[in-house]
Amino acid sequence: MGETEVKRAFKYRFYPTEAQKKELLRTFGCVRKVYNLALDARTRAWAQEQRRVTYNETSTLLTAWKKSEELAFLAQVSSVPLQQALRHLQCAFTAFFNKRAKYPRFKSRKRSRGSAEYTKSAFKYRDGQLTLAKVPEPLNIVWSRSLPKCAEPSTVTVTRDSADRWFVSIQVETLVGSHEPTTGVVGMDAGISSLLTLSTGEKISNPKHSVRESKRLEKAQRELARKVKGSNNRDKARLKVARIHARISDRRRDNLHKVTTRLVRDNQTVVIEDLSVCNMMKNRRLSRVIGDASWAELRSMLEYKCAWYGRELIVINRWFPSSKTCSNCGALTDSLPLRVREWSCGVCEVRHDRDINAARNILAAGLAVSACGAGVRPQRETSRMGRPAVNQELPGASQEDSRPLGRGVVKGAFAPPPTGPRAGC
Structure with a gap:
């Protein structure tokens, strides 16, 4: 090593x-x-x-x-x-x-x-x-x-x-x-009900720390709203609210560290999707749960840990229709609303769990990029082509995440940007 x-x-x-x-x-x-x-x-x-x-x-x-x-x-x-x-x-x-x-x-x-x-x-x-x-x-x-x-x-x-x-x-x-070399490879699909779904079929639950503290936080915020501005009691109430938020943040970060450390230790290659979290947060219905999942921090941890411990992190293009593609035969379904969590392929008739199927397709796409070595950097021009860069799971993403990558990270453009009615895959 x-x-x-x-x-x-x-x-x-x-x-x-x-x-x-x-x-x-x-x-x-x-x-x-x-x-x-x-x-x-x-x-x-x-x-x-x-x-x-x-x-x-x-x-x-x-x-x-x-x-x-x-x-x-x-x-x-x-x-x-x-x-x-x-x-x-x-x-x-x-x-x-x-x-x-x-x-x-x-x-x-x-x-x-x-x-x-x-x-x-x-x-x-x-x-x-x-x-x-x-x-x-x-x-x-x-x-x-x-x-x-x-x-x-x-x-x-x-x-x-x-x-x-x-x-x-x-x-x-x-x-x-560096960690000891291993033969393990894994693809991951980020979600809300499950924090991560792995290509092995494992689903890592989302603790939803903000939901668990929601009642205590609401009570503290109501007490803060009643205090007179500029008073000492208001400062005490504000401090109480801040401590609840700090406890939520600490627990979330601790869980992410444990999850990412295990994934990097057990797998030689980790494949994830290039999600534009900043633009997804503009969705008012889902912004709170997306923020609670903290996908951006999850990716950041994977980046530097893979660089430190000699692992390979592959990031595939967000345009790749991982959820709508059959992982068994490769057929692409025409429409797959977000509410549909299980579906059957119209060609091979295999029934898929939406998230597991997406994770397997993400893994296959990442391994294909790593093997051929072509197009390992996605084209940034896709964010300037006049249409929103919509992710297959959560609509509203329009720009690529521009955070710098650590060493050992490969960004892959497995599929070209779709056009027409399928641009929202």
């Missing part, structure tokens, strides 16, 4: 003292202020002079802001998180110019998550204790798991979520060993 050097982040919860909390909150505010000032400067320069402002220019502006009377408070916190904020803004503009993201938005004090990133020059890690620049005393971190041996932290990111929980994310460069 080989080893791959990867950048890996370890996230821990910590409990700051009042002095640490005050300093970190001040740093969060300064980071947000610098980001918004730099964004405003770059926007004005383009609107008035048609000129692009570089990172070096914003860094010079930061020095001038610190020396001004109005923004002198920026010099009271560590300069490293402020410089990192400018680098993050530069990355946001780079993604925008490369058409991978929308135009950067201003950070809000209420809606944005408070965070600050420290590089090596702004923290000290020694004997299991982490001390940040200008933050008194080491952080009281709950070391739920140890860092890899001989791994030196490169960056440290401190965050505070809406539920008033504090976390520190420590990034290190470490070696990850």
